[in-house]
Amino acid sequence: MATRAGREAWQLISEMMFNGELQDRFHEASAAAGVTPGLLKSLIHLDQNEGLPMREMADHFGCDASYVTTIVDGLEERGLALRRPHPTDRRVKSVVLTDAGVQAREQALERLYQPPAALDALTGDEQRMLRDLMRKVAAADPTLESARRGA
Amino acid sequence: MATRAGREAWQLISEMMFNGELQDRFHEASAAAGVTPGLLKSLIHLDQNEGLPMREMADHFGCDASYVTTIVDGLEERGLALRRPHPTDRRVKSVVLTDAGVQAREQALERLYQPPAALDALTGDEQRMLRDLMRKVAAADPTLESARRGA
DNA sequence: TATTGTTATACTCTATAACTATA
DNA sequence: TATAGTTATAGAGTATAACAATA
DSSP states (O other): OOOHHHHHHHHHHHHHHHSGGGTTHHHHHHHHHTSOHHHHHHHHHOOSSSOEEHHHHHHHHTOOHHHHHHHHHHHHHTTSEEEEEOSSOTTOEEEEEOHHHHHHHHHHHHHHTOOOGGGGGSOHHHHHHHHHHHHHHHHTOGGGHHHHHTO | OOOHHHHHHHHHHHHHHHSGGGTTHHHHHHHHHTSOHHHHHHHHHOOSSSOEEHHHHHHHHTOOHHHHHHHHHHHHHTTSEEEEEOSSOTTOEEEEEOHHHHHHHHHHHHHHTOOOGGGGGSOHHHHHHHHHHHHHHHHTOGGGHHHHHTO
């Protein structure tokens, strides 16, 4: 169970994440990639090999199928992704990243994951401790595989 | 300087924050409070005593002044905040939370700061270690005072 | 008949431009 | 003249409803 200390730790993490320099990191990364925030969210969730059916995109993001059409149109217009027919079910269209899409995704993640300057307050040993703790937490989160796929 | 370990630590934190159960924590908290996400962002940034000029709200969020008008209208309609005249400059309107606004803010923060289930993977000692590390990082972030004000 | 995706349309969110009041 | 806030309006972003193709 999360202790009082654990809750305080996560509160501090949340405050770091939603204030100051990180506050609109996502908007900056979107602008840098030449896409809207909505497009970037999808871009990050896609890959070049598997291909993701549009229906599954709608389920993952909890949005309407018609909006997925809009999103994928935007990614295609920019040459970042394309629709591929499903091998057996001809109703389904899978979305895969292009080479440009993979590159844009990597550059965006590079920006997004950059730590705040205040992390420098920790010594090297402390940063390693923080990493080890977060590795243990992340390993216990079953929903993190897709994010880890491209890392 | 952030080490390789520090960057990995922050990447794991970011992944936890933007995937899985926390993915739309903010939308849930907004819905629970009966406000839109835009309103909640402002609600969290306001308080009951000081009062914040609308111009400063626009600067803080990097948005247009006309949108602040829309936001404050929304908070007033719901009885969560109100406009107060500035004592010396009659052009300025300061925004303060009502009692209901303070209560809504606290309940929303309670939800927002709740740690993910995976944090339970850490022992009590490890959660304390994580808290101490994050206290040190947060203390080095100069932009965190306003967030800490109401905590 | 049920499901995937698209089109047409409407509603919400946010910005730009023109305006009023005050400094 | 410059600044704080409002109003009117337009543009993104997102949803709902009706539809075509396939299962």
